[in-house]
Amino acid sequence: MDLSKKKCIPCEGGIPPLTEKEVKEYQKLISGDWKIIENNKITKEFYFVSYRQTIDFVNRVADIAEEEGHHPILHIYFGRAVAELWTHSINGLSENDFILASKIDKL
Numbered sequence: 001m002d003l004s005k006k007k008c009i010p011c012e013g014g015i016p017p018l019t020e021k022e023v024k025e026y027q028k029l030i031s032g033d034w035k036i037i038e039n040n041k042i043t044k045e046f047y048f049v050s051y052r053q054t055i056d057f058v059n060r061v062a063d064i065a066e067e068e069g070h071h072p073i074l075h076i077y078f079g080r081a082v083a084e085l086w087t088h089s090i091n092g093l094s095e096n097d098f099i100l101a102s103k104i105d106k107l
Contacts, residue, residue, distance in 0.1 A: 003030065003101075003102035004099070006099045006102075009095075009096065011096060012089055015094070017040060017087070017092020018094060023036060026095065027042075030101045039092075040086055040091065042093065042097055044083050044101070044104075046080065047079060048081070054077070058076055061104055062074075068096070068100055085100055
């Protein structure tokens with residue numbers, strides 16, 4: 001299944017976060033560089049040669065996040081950006097997090 005072809009569905013809570021087993025299944029569908037943190041967050045570091053390239057990447061991530069209505073936490077450094085994804089309304093992971101990760105991987 002190509003998650004990058006799916007669309008994030010707005011989540012306002014009321015659903016349980018993905019189970020550990022479900023997280024492991026979704027993890028297989030994204031780049032192996034994404035790390036699972038305490039089964040409720042995924043994170044990945046991206047490296048660049050310059051600050052300008054880092055900012056260009058962050059701006060492209062912001063465009064995708066706006067299109068999907070699902071927004072990562074982004075930490076910006078010189079030559080490096082760190083993306084953290086989780087669904088805040090359920091305080092855990094949902095399919096949306098893996099969809100957005102997949103789209104970010106395509107950049």
